[in-house]
Amino acid sequence: MRLVFLGPPGVGKGTQAEGLARELQIPHISTGAILRDALGRGTATGLAAKKLMDAGDLVPDAVVVDLVEDRFAEQDAASGWLLDGYPRNLDQGAALDGLLSSLNLTLDHVVFFECDSAELVRRLGGRRVCRKCGSTFHIEFAPPPQSGDCSEGGECEIHQRSDDAEDAILKRLDVYHSETGPLVDHFRSQGRLVVVDGSQSIDQVGVQLRAALERSS
Numbered sequence: 471m472r473l474v475f476l477g478p479p480g481v482g483k484g485t486q487a488e489g490l491a492r493e494l495q496i497p498h499i500s501t502g503a504i505l506r507d508a509l510g511r512g513t514a515t516g517l518a519a520k521k522l523m524d525a526g527d528l529v530p531d532a533v534v535v536d537l538v539e540d541r542f543a544e545q546d547a548a549s550g551w552l553l554d555g556y557p558r559n560l561d562q563g564a565a566l567d568g569l570l571s572s573l574n575l576t577l578d579h580v581v582f583f584e585c586d587s588a589e590l591v592r593r594l595g596g597r598r599v600c601r602k603c604g605s606t607f608h609i610e611f612a613p614p615p616q617s618g619d620c621s622e623g624g625e626c627e628i629h630q631r632s633d634d635a636e637d638a639i640l641k642r643l644d645v646y647h648s649e650t651g652p653l654v655d656h657f658r659s660q661g662r663l664v665v666v667d668g669s670q671s672i673d674q675v676g677v678q679l680r681a682a683l684e685r686s687s
């Protein structure tokens with residue numbers, strides 16, 4: 471199974487991808503997570519991306535295109551993947567098409583999660599992430615465990631992503647509309663979008679996602 475998750479920041483792409491990728495036994499490939507990991511390891515790519523990410527801007531296409539190409543070459547990606555946060559503009563969409571055709575592969579589904587901006591701001595403002603296990607929580611909708619529940623052992627180390635500051639959230643929403651909006655229209659005009667209402671609860675979105683994938687298979 472080869473899937474792309476599209477949608478605005480905070481809509482729940484990562485939350486839904488975690489569970490679905492586990493179920494389908496395919497890797498969840500998030501370009502944002504790869505960049506944050508590179509930053510955590512202090513690599514040149516990570517350090518160069520930090521300023522752009524903190525400001526809510528996109529990292530240059532050439533950087534993410536290479537990251538994805540390298541990730542696809544890893545062993546666990548041989549039987550499929552769930553791409554989250556890539557492609558993010560028309561040029562990245564064209565790069566993905568080129569890479570897939572060079573590998574003789576096709577996409578099974580492009581899932582688009584919709585939600586209004588007020589709710590996205592509420593979700594991003596309340597998001598918390600564990601530094602150790604990478605799990606995502608929300609102070610209101612998915613509270614972090616109280617004690618001793620980290621899948622890496624011991625307590626989760628809860629923190630707020632630096633790009634979840636108010637200014638960066640608003641910038642990311644702007645960038646989403648200007649850069650990713652045309653890509654969504656492109657997939658829609660090709661009749662390739664599986665649309666899911668991302669404004670419902672986490673569980674309801676999960677149910678709708680699986681039903682929509684089943685219908686379009």
Ligand code: AP5
Binds near residue numbers: 505555
């Ligand atoms: P990235 O990490 O991809 O961030 P994003 O696209 O802004 O999306 P988010 O991760 O913020 O949102 P999400 O949809 O995953 O929501 P989540 O499930 O966490 O990218 C970060 C940065 O990296 C970019 O700004 C850019 O600089 C760079 N980058 C990455 N990819 C790039 C690319 N291809 N090209 C160039 N640059 C790139 O949920 C959000 C919160 O809501 C959580 O707290 C969660 O618990 C909660 N929640 C989730 N679902 C629900 C629900 N249904 N109801 C209530 N709460 C919910």
Ligand code: MG
Binds near residue numbers: 483484485500502
């Ligand atoms: Mg995410």
